[in-house]
Amino acid sequence: MRIGIIGAGQLGQMLGFSARDLGVECVYLDPSDQPPAAACGDVIRRPFDDPAALAELAATCDVVTFEFENVPVEALHRIENDVAVYPPASALQHSQDRLAEKQLFERLGIPLPGYRVVDARADIEAAVDALGLPVVIKTRRLGYDGKGQFVIRDRTDIDKAWQAIGGSALIAEQWVPFDYEVSCIGARNVDGEIAIYPLSHNVHEGGILRTSRSPVDAPVLADTAERYVRTMLEHLDYVGTLALELFVCGEKLLANEFAPRVHNSGHWSIEGSKTSQFENHLRAILNRPLGSTDSVGHAGMVNLIGGIPAVARNIGDTYVHDYGKSPRPGRKLGHITLIRDTASERDELLDSLHRNVTQSSV
Numbered sequence: 297m298r299i300g301i302i303g304a305g306q307l308g309q310m311l312g313f314s315a316r317d318l319g320v321e322c323v324y325l326d327p328s329d330q331p332p333a334a335a336c337g338d339v340i341r342r343p344f345d346d347p348a349a350l351a352e353l354a355a356t357c358d359v360v361t362f363e364f365e366n367v368p369v370e371a372l373h374r375i376e377n378d379v380a381v382y383p384p385a386s387a388l389q390h391s392q393d394r395l396a397e398k399q400l401f402e403r404l405g406i407p408l409p410g411y412r413v414v415d416a417r418a419d420i421e422a423a424v425d426a427l428g429l430p431v432v433i434k435t436r437r438l439g440y441d442g443k444g445q446f447v448i449r450d451r452t453d454i455d456k457a458w459q460a461i462g463g464s465a466l467i468a469e470q471w472v473p474f475d476y477e478v479s480c481i482g483a484r485n486v487d488g489e490i491a492i493y494p495l496s497h498n499v500h501e502g503g504i505l506r507t508s509r510s511p512v513d514a515p516v517l518a519d520t521a522e523r524y525v526r527t528m529l530e531h532l533d534y535v536g537t538l539a540l541e542l543f544v545c546g547e548k549l550l551a552n553e554f555a556p557r558v559h560n561s562g563h564w565s566i567e568g569s570k571t572s573q574f575e576n577h578l579r580a581i582l583n584r585p586l587g588s589t590d591s592v593g594h595a596g597m598v599n600l601i602g603g604i605p606a607v608a609r610n611i612g613d614t615y616v617h618d619y620g621k622s623p624r625p626g627r628k629l630g631h632i633t634l635i636r637d638t639a640s641e642r643d644e645l646l647d648s649l650h651r652n653v654t655q656s657s658v
Contacts, residue, residue: 297319297320297321297358297582298320298321298322298323298356298357298358299311299315299320299321299322299323299357299358299359299360299361299578299581299582300322300323300324300325300353300354300356300357300359300360300361300379301322301323301324301325301333301360301361301362301363302324302325302326302344302353302360302361302362302363302367302371303324303325303326303333303344303362303363303364303367304324304325304326304328304331304332304333304334304339304363305326305328305331305332305333305363305364305619306332306333306619306621306628306630307363307364307557307558308322308324308326308331308332308333308336308363309332309333309335309336309619309620310558310563310566310572310574310617311333311336311361311363311558311574311577311578312324312333312335312336312337313336313574314572314574314575314577314578315336315337315578316336317575318575318578318579318582320578320582321337322336322337323337323338323339323340323353323356323357324337324338324339324340325339325340325342325344325346325349325350325353326339326340326341326344327341327342327343327344328341329341330620330621330622332619332620332621333363335620340352340353344367344368344371345368345370345371347374350371350374350375351374351375351378353375353379354375354378354379355378355379357379358379358380358582359379359380359381359382359581359582360372360375360379360380360381360382361381361382361383361536361577361581362383362388362557363557363558364557365388365391365392365555365556365557366392366438367388369385369388369389369392372385372388373385380581382486382535382536382580382581383532383534383535383536383538383556383557384532384533384534384535386532387532387534387538387556388556390532390554390556391553391554391555391556392437393436393437394434394435394436394437394467394553395413395436395465395467397553397554398411398467400528401551404524404527404528404531405527406524406527406528406551407548407549407550407551408550408551408552409469409470409471409472409543409550409552410426410427410469410470411427411467411468411469411470412426412427412467412468413466413467413468414433414465414466414467414468415465415466417454417455417458417462419466419468420433420448420454420457420458420466420468421451421454423468424448424451424454424468427468427469427470427471428470428471429448429449429450429451429471430447430448430449430471431447431448431468431469431470431471432445432446432447432448432468432469432470432471433445433446433447433448433457433461433466433467433468433469434446434461434466434467434468434469435461435464435465435466436464436465436466436467437464437465443503444461444464445461445503446460446461447471472543472545472550473545474543474544474545474550475544475545475546476497476498476499476544477497477498477499477500477541477542477543477544477552478495478496478497478498478512478517478521478541478542478544478549479495479496479498479508479539479540479541479542479559479561479562480492480493480495480496480518480521480522480524480525480539480540480542481493481496481525481537481538481539481540481559481561481562481565481573482522482525482526482529482537482538482540483536483537483538483573483576483577483579483580483586483589484529484530484534484535484536484538484580485535485579485580485581485582485583485584485585485586486535486580486581486583487583488530489585489586490526490529490530490586491571491576491586491587491588491589492522492525492526492589493510493562493565493569493573493589494510494511494512494518494589494591495510495511495512495514495517495518495521496508496509496510496512496561496562496564497509497510497512498541498561502626504599504601504626504628505560505561505599506598506599506601506650506654507596507597507598507599507646507650508560508561508562508563508564508596508597509564509594509595509596509597509639509642509643509646510564510565510568510591510594510595511591511594513639514544516547517544517547517549520549521540521542521549524540524542524549524551525538525540528540528554534556535580535581536556536557536577536580536581537557537558537559537562537573537574537576537577537580538554538555538556538557539554539555539557539558539559539561539562540554541553541554541555541561557577558573558574558577559573560599560628560631563597563617563631563633564595564596564597564633565589565595566615566617566633567592567595567615567633567635568591568592568593568594568595568633568635569588569589569590569591569592569595570587570588570589570590570591570592571586571587571588571589575587576589592635593635593636593637593642594635594636594637594638594639594641594642595633595634595635595642596633596634596636596642596643596645596646596649597631597632597633597634597646598631598632598646598649598650598653599628599630599631600628600629600630600631600632600653601626601627601628601629602623602624602625602626602627602629603623603629604616604618604623604629604630605653607652607653608630608632608653611632611649613634614632614633614634614649615632615633615634616630616632617630617631617632617633618630632649632653634646634649
């Protein structure tokens with residue numbers, strides 16, 4: 297059995313490690329010079345939309361998937377008649393445009409913050425009038441880790457926002473005074489079997505995920521989030537792993553965005569779940585029975601951003617994942633996971649680890 301993966305970054309690497317455990321071979325398509333997933337399989341070093349490379353992937357693999365959501369949809373359409381492609385291109389298309397994504401949430405009855413389409417500077421003024429301040433202006437496409445965003449806190453910021461990102465299709469989002477952020481990750485196989493992971497409580501700094509912890513002791517929120525994810529998986533006839541990010545506002549959840557792939561906020565599942573999100577993604581696209589998503593303890597994860605300090609490698613009873621990437625400010629180079637018997641033990645160590653790693657990376 298051979299799986300083709302478009303993209304050979306750290307997510308592709310972690311998929312590749314899981315594939316080895318399942319006795320499955322992976323081959324990647326990625327133009328990068330030093331892709332992390334090269335440690336797990338052959339890499340066709342051609343552009344993601346290269347027709348010949350895509351044809352080679354389709355001809356030599358039993359199924360094709362992808363590890364990031366900026367894969368050109370047209371590339372999947374080129375090969376979907378020759379090989380099974382999961383998740384479906386329609387799900388990828390929804391995730392690539394924030395307007396299409398929000399319209400999907402609305403159709404499925406998933407609550408979300410107020411928003412307005414922005415095509416001109418005057419639309420920002422209208423959005424401020426309708427949604428109030430602060431308001432977040434975002435590019436509809438290609439934004440990630442806080443990029444392509446501008447927070448307007450005062451009307452004098454309107455011109456700055458337009459000058460900063462006004463050359464792209466935009467959307468204005470209502471500012472939500474949320475309590476905290478969570479993500480709910482689910483997997484669905486070809487036969488329609490669904491498995492849902494416990495909620496993850498996520499903390500972002502500068503638009504980049506810094507820490508995650510799971511499970512979250514919030515049964516009502518967990519049930520609601522699971523219902524939303526199941527609805528999405530079934531509506532999209534989805535195959536693979538999907539992550540839904542949500543704002544917690546009291547006992548209410550508001551959808552932020554979804555990712556049609558394995559997700560950074562689920563990295564804890566490698567050690568913290570009976571079956572990781574990566575293994576279940578592979579099981580799903582191969583149409584094998586999904587593994588248990590039960591937690592094996594109280595898991596925490598801290599991202600290693602910009603550098604991997606020595607202190608990160610010298611803490612007992614933790615798991616260090618080094619992606620093999622060269623250091624660069626703001627770049628995700630690895631992560632550390634830890635498992636403890638209680639939530640309080642996990643939180644104490646995770647907070648200490650995050651402080652030490654952050655200080656050592658400065």
